[in-house]
Amino acid sequence: MIQRTGQSESRLLLAEMLLARAREIGEAAARDLCAHCAEARDAFSPLSIAKWGEQLQGRVQELAAAIAYDAPESFVAQVGWTRSAFQAHGVCCTHITTSMTALSRVLSRELPGDDFALIEPLLSRAACEASRSTSDGGSKFSVDSGLALASAEYLVAILEGDRRRAGDRVRELQDSGVEPTLIYTEVLAPSLSELGRLWHLGEISVAEEHFATTTTQMVMSEVRSRATAAPRDGRVVVAASVEGDMHDMGVRVISDLLELSGWRAVFLGASIPADELAGAVRDFEGDLAAISATLPVHLRAVEAAVASVRALPRRCQVLVGGSAFCQCPDAWRGMGADGYAVCAADAVRVAEEFVPRKG
Ligand code: B12
Numbered sequence: 001m002i003q004r005t006g007q008s009e010s011r012l013l014l015a016e017m018l019l020a021r022a023r024e025i026g027e028a029a030a031r032d033l034c035a036h037c038a039e040a041r042d043a044f045s046p047l048s049i050a051k052w053g054e055q056l057q058g059r060v061q062e063l064a065a066a067i068a069y070d071a072p073e074s075f076v077a078q079v080g081w082t083r084s085a086f087q088a089h090g091v092c093c094t095h096i097t098t099s100m101t102a103l104s105r106v107l108s109r110e111l112p113g114d115d116f117a118l119i120e121p122l123l124s125r126a127a128c129e130a131s132r133s134t135s136d137g138g139s140k141f142s143v144d145s146g147l148a149l150a151s152a153e154y155l156v157a158i159l160e161g162d163r164r165r166a167g168d169r170v171r172e173l174q175d176s177g178v179e180p181t182l183i184y185t186e187v188l189a190p191s192l193s194e195l196g197r198l199w200h201l202g203e204i205s206v207a208e209e210h211f212a213t214t215t216t217q218m219v220m221s222e223v224r225s226r227a228t229a230a231p232r233d234g235r236v237v238v239a240a241s242v243e244g245d246m247h248d249m250g251v252r253v254i255s256d257l258l259e260l261s262g263w264r265a266v267f268l269g270a271s272i273p274a275d276e277l278a279g280a281v282r283d284f285e286g287d288l289a290a291i292s293a294t295l296p297v298h299l300r301a302v303e304a305a306v307a308s309v310r311a312l313p314r315r316c317q318v319l320v321g322g323s324a325f326c327q328c329p330d331a332w333r334g335m336g337a338d339g340y341a342v343c344a345a346d347a348v349r350v351a352e353e354f355v356p357r358k359g
Helices: 009-020 023-035 038-045 048-068 072-088 094-110 113-131 147-159 162-175 182-202 206-226 249-260 274-283 296-310 331-335 346-352
Strands: 235-243 266-270 288-292 318-320
Touching: 009 023, 009 048, 009 094, 023 038, 023 048, 023 094, 023 206, 038 048, 038 094, 038 296, 048 113, 048 331, 072 094, 072 113, 072 296, 094 113, 094 147, 147 162, 147 182, 147 206, 162 182, 162 206, 162 235, 182 206, 182 249, 182 346, 206 249, 235 249, 235 296, 249 266, 249 274, 249 288, 249 318, 249 346, 274 296, 288 296, 288 331, 288 346, 296 318, 296 331, 318 346
Parallel strands: 235 266, 235 288, 288 318
Antiparallel strands: none
């Protein structure tokens, strides 16, 4: 159960109900859609109900996150993301608008009037945005500085399946004195972001994206092990991504950079249940919990993780981050966290402020 002060109880109850019934509502909306629109049904034939059901279940979960955290932008952005995925895979985008109309019909039947009144403007707005002819915003990848060029070379080496060349390029940078922070944030992260964009547009395969992930994890280990860390100063950070979130390289960057600054970093990786995270904070006497979430649907798990850490007898600072917060940068305030940081450099700065050096 989501518990927050200052949040309208009815919003939270509605979000809880939507989550609990997401599958059922998604399937009902899929049946409604396929009954009303033959083109939408045919787009995913012969598994129309199953595929639309899955799509619309996801939509209900995104809606629940937007309602719970009063973050309409996150819902609009997720619908926009789906739009470009449909476009890239040759599925007609008007089906998104039609599917939201079907969802709206089901919700208007299933929800009390007051609850539906909270949801309806969100659905209409997102449907309206989805029907606009927009591009995905294009690549943000640039090659106008030395590190950006290195990032492009790293990306090309990966796309060509050349792990050794990718690693060599990063090793050269480190040998020439480029700081690990810059390697992580100016070389590896932009290439991953571009890879994600290419995957989203259907221009590279899941296999290519997985190869990029495993290569980058290997390269990060090497960068970390070749860097000189400041002497340990007694501070401990426990870092993880929340349960359900399979992305962990962002929080690993934070963990590695704090380790290089003298912290003991206990990096737990992806999808850590709230009680396991709290157990690690207790056992390793963490001074800071660095908690990451990538998608808006993971925000609820952040709340559970923060609550578990807060329930420990020993005080531990809690810093949250990750792209789930991009469209709702204030959500952390209602979650009981001590702070939020957008990027690695800010995360390190805030962590250093929260937990002053002991030695
Ligand atoms: C690699 C990757 C994966 C890997 C992750 C492997 C791993 N061990 O991490 C795998 C294959 C598992 C994966 C799965 C999925 N992914 Co993915 N993935 C990516 C990719 C390409 C790179 C992520 C990454 O590491 N980035 C580099 C790091 C350094 O950046 P970062 O995470 O943003 O972290 C920075 C900040 O956010 C911040 N930060 C992060 N954590 C924290 C924590 C704290 C405490 C603080 C202070 C700061 C902070 O600091 C970091 C450094 O500056 C991104 C593309 C992208 N734009 O990032 C897509 C991306 C995130 N994935 C995406 C999607 C859709 C998925 C899937 C749903 C796909 C699917 N249909 O199955 C699943 C979700 C699985 C799940 N349940 O979580 C989308 C999300 C879009 C959206 N808004 O919905 C993206 C953006 C791709 C895209 N362009 O479409 N993915």
